[in-house]
Amino acid sequence: MTEVKAELVGSVWKVKTQVGAQVAEEDELLILESMKMEIPVTAPRAGTVKEVRVKEGEVVKEGQVLVVLE
Amino acid sequence: MTFWSANRIRPVENEYGKLVGELHARRKKNLAMGGAEKIDKQHQRGKLTVRERIGLLFDQGTFVELGLLAHQQPVRGGESDPDGTPADGVVTGHGDVDGRQVWVIAYDFTVMAGSMGAVGEQFKAARVRELALCYRKPIVWLLDSAGARIQEAAGSTFAGSGWLFADQVVMSGVIPQVAAMLGPCAAGTAYIPGLADFVPMVKETSSMALGGARLVKAATGEDVTDHEMGGSQVHCYESGVGDNEVADDVECIAMVRRFLSYLPSSNTEQPPLVVTGDPPDRLVDGLDKIVPVNPRSAYDVRKVVKAVFDQESWFELKPTWAKNIVVGFARAGGQSVGVVANQPMQKGGALDSDAADKAARFIRMCDAFNIPLVYLMDVPGFMVGSQVEKEGIIRHGAKMLYATSEATVPKVTVIMRKAYGAGYYVMNGKGYQPDTIVAWPFAEISVMGPEGAVNIIFNKQVEAAEDPTATRAQLIETIRAQITPYLAAGWAMIDDVIDPVETRRVIIKGIEQARDKKIDRPWRKHGNIPV
Numbered sequence: 001m002t003e004v005k006a007e008l009v010g011s012v013w014k015v016k017t018q019v020g021a022q023v024a025e026e027d028e029l030l031i032l033e034s035m036k037m038e039i040p041v042t043a044p045r046a047g048t049v050k051e052v053r054v055k056e057g058e059v060v061k062e063g064q065v066l067v068v069l070e
Numbered sequence: 071m072t073f074w075s076a077n078r079i080r081p082v083e084n085e086y087g088k089l090v091g092e093l094h095a096r097r098k099k100n101l102a103m104g105g106a107e108k109i110d111k112q113h114q115r116g117k118l119t120v121r122e123r124i125g126l127l128f129d130q131g132t133f134v135e136l137g138l139l140a141h142q143q144p145v146r147g148g149e150s151d152p153d154g155t156p157a158d159g160v161v162t163g164h165g166d167v168d169g170r171q172v173w174v175i176a177y178d179f180t181v182m183a184g185s186m187g188a189v190g191e192q193f194k195a196a197r198v199r200e201l202a203l204c205y206r207k208p209i210v211w212l213l214d215s216a217g218a219r220i221q222e223a224a225g226s227t228f229a230g231s232g233w234l235f236a237d238q239v240v241m242s243g244v245i246p247q248v249a250a251m252l253g254p255c256a257a258g259t260a261y262i263p264g265l266a267d268f269v270p271m272v273k274e275t276s277s278m279a280l281g282g283a284r285l286v287k288a289a290t291g292e293d294v295t296d297h298e299m300g301g302s303q304v305h306c307y308e309s310g311v312g313d314n315e316v317a318d319d320v321e322c323i324a325m326v327r328r329f330l331s332y333l334p335s336s337n338t339e340q341p342p343l344v345v346t347g348d349p350p351d352r353l354v355d356g357l358d359k360i361v362p363v364n365p366r367s368a369y370d371v372r373k374v375v376k377a378v379f380d381q382e383s384w385f386e387l388k389p390t391w392a393k394n395i396v397v398g399f400a401r402a403g404g405q406s407v408g409v410v411a412n413q414p415m416q417k418g419g420a421l422d423s424d425a426a427d428k429a430a431r432f433i434r435m436c437d438a439f440n441i442p443l444v445y446l447m448d449v450p451g452f453m454v455g456s457q458v459e460k461e462g463i464i465r466h467g468a469k470m471l472y473a474t475s476e477a478t479v480p481k482v483t484v485i486m487r488k489a490y491g492a493g494y495y496v497m498n499g500k501g502y503q504p505d506t507i508v509a510w511p512f513a514e515i516s517v518m519g520p521e522g523a524v525n526i527i528f529n530k531q532v533e534a535a536e537d538p539t540a541t542r543a544q545l546i547e548t549i550r551a552q553i554t555p556y557l558a559a560g561w562a563m564i565d566d567v568i569d570p571v572e573t574r575r576v577i578i579k580g581i582e583q584a585r586d587k588k589i590d591r592p593w594r595k596h597g598n599i600p601v
Contacts, residue, residue, distance in 0.1 A: 008417045009455050035450040036488070036519050037418025038366045062457050 002044060004067040006060045010034025015056055017067065021049045029067045032060070041066060100138050100156035104180025112180050117253060117275055118319040120161050120178040123212050126323040127174060128165030135163040137194040145188050145222045155181055159215075160190035162198045164207070167330050170342075173202040176212035179253055184215035186259065188222050191234070199237045206336035208246040210326055211262055214253030217282065232258070238265040243438035246333045250326050251312065252319055254296055256282035263311065267435050268329045268387070270322050271302035271312040278305065278312075310391040310424060328385060332399040332406040333439050340440050341406035346380035350403035350578045353571040354378050361448075361570070363512050365487050368414040371396055374446060374486070375409055378574045384409075387432060392424035397432040402444070403578045408436035411446035412497065414487075421493055422453045423466035429496070430469035437477035442581045445474075445483045445504075449493035451518070468600040470496040475503075476597065480584030482577050485509035485555070485564070491517055500563050505587065506580030508566045509555035510573075515564075520549040 013033040017023060023043045030052075032039040047069035054066050103109060103119060112119055118126075124133055142155035159181035164173045175195045177184035186195075202209045223231065241247060242265065249255075249263035251271040255278040263269040263278055271278075279286075279300035286292050286299065298304075305312035316322045334341045360373045376384050379400035386398035394416040400409050410429055412419040421429075436443050452458075452467050474481075474496055483497065483504040494515060498504050509515065517523070524532065524545045535541035558564045568576055 008420070008422075008453065009457060035418045035420040035453065036366065036490075036521075037414065037420070037450050038368065039418045040368060040415075 108180035133165035158190035177215035185219035217256035251276035395425040430473040433473040442480035451491035482580035505584035
């Protein structure tokens with residue numbers, strides 16, 4: 001199980017995956033918006049999306065778990 | 071051959087032959103290091119022996135060894151094992167790297183685990199430091215050592231030890247210092263890499279920590295292995311003490327040679343010019359496919375670096391730590407340059423404490439060794455918020471301001487897209503004496519983005535408006551229209567707006583223009599960098 005965490009504080013702009021999705025390494029899971037930038041959050045490894053813990057528009061903290069891969 | 075002639079030249083048992091023979095026997099014994107069994111063990115661990123490493127470091131046949139015949143001496147009435155300690159566990163001398171003299175201090179793990187004994191440290195390593203500094207030549211440490219040889223060092227004669235670090239500080243910025251991590255580097259000796267200019271680390275086999283695992287257990291009770299505590303997965307990814315993680319000894323030593331190829335032998339020389347065959351006036355193709363015009367979109371700035379500088383010349387440092395800033399060496403028309411580039415792909419390119427720290431140290435290394443700096447700017451600013459304030463981002467960010475401001479080497483700035491706030495300053499904005507500062511046509515130079523500016527400047531006006539949303543949008547557009555490089559160029563605050571394809575030529579011309587740069591500043595003992 002791999003927890004994908006926010007690398008910086010920001011808001012969730014777009015969720016680009018869903019529970020059960022098969023993802024490859026480097027696939028975009030969601031996009032954060034922070035510091036006037038769209039910041040893609042990518043899968044650190046291939047796997048299945050087990051949980052998506054955030055919704056679009058939600059503000060997340062650095063280190064907060066966004067997605068859990070299995 | 072006749073019987074009588076063979077008889078006539080038979081070897082004579084003379085004193086000369088015996089004495090020379092003894093020398094060769096001693097040499098042979100010490101060249102054999104800790105013996106076949108220990109060497110096998112070293113290889114089984116995936117490591118090369120100290121002499122194999124030196125063979126890789128230097129141009130063939132150039133190594134000159136000093137102190138081969140050294141061995142352990144009885145210290146303070148203790149026992150010694152002269153036969154079991156060839157070279158006292160450290161091989162020292164000099165050789166050529168691409169034809170230039172480089173000195174080496176290389177620990178031999180097959181001899182008492184490469185532990186640092188009195189002879190090896192106080193006579194051999196100290197002599198290398200003395201001569202390298204005297205001749206103004208780089209030093210490379212090949213580290214694979216259990217640390218201080220406790221049986222020689224325990225007790226209060228420790229009072230007289232430790233000057234190697236003071237030597238390193240004196241050498242800092244005078245001669246390049248490389249600490250190649252090829253095995254353990256425990257306890258205080260970890261300050262050798264701590265003070266070095268370049269620290270490659272071999273994955274799995276190398277580690278460094280101020281206290282080794284056994285000492286940690288005794289001191290705090292924590293159960294942790296040397297590798298868990300101080301392997302490359304810590305120092306090249308989290309702490310930033312290591313520079314580049316490499317797969318094995320061969321790659322590590324090749325990287326040391328490569329690092330040195332960008333640097334002069336000392337701060338009194340210019341870095342070597344290399345013929346790369348890449349034309350200085352080459353137009354840069356493909357940037358339109360790398361850099362999105364939409365300033366909110368990310369891209370990998372390393373693709374820009376590779377496209378702009380001489381082919382195959384990009385050598386990134388600390389690629390796996392503080393990835394929101396990219397630093398490394400490249401060649402621009404054969405000239406060594408230090409590249410500092412924002413990385414929009416990581417944290418949107420926003421600068422944080424580690425990024426500022428990484429950049430500041432790199433900028434100071436380039437400035438110390440006469441390597442021109444090229445800043446490729448696309449920065450939304452410094453990270454803001456409670457988290458970064460707790461880290462002390464003002465203090466860390468100030469290091470980068472300080473380093474950029476202090477650097478007197480030729481400095482060229484290319485504003486690719488965003489140039490916001492103090493991010494613009496630390497990336498060598500106009501106030502920091504760039505020799506050339508240019509912008510691409512879609513550059514955005516501003517203290518902050520239009521949305522933030524409207525929130526601050528026109529807050530009351532927006533609130534009082536009949537239609538606050540429409541008023542806000544209108545004000546944002548008014549401010550957005552002011553964010554254009556032609557305004558800065560119209561004031562001659564930047565030197566030019568350039569077509570991105572001209573970037574390479576402009577950088578090379580900018581460095582050439584500043585070749586005879588001389589900046590005089592008021593005398594001081596030294597500044598007070600906010601470390």
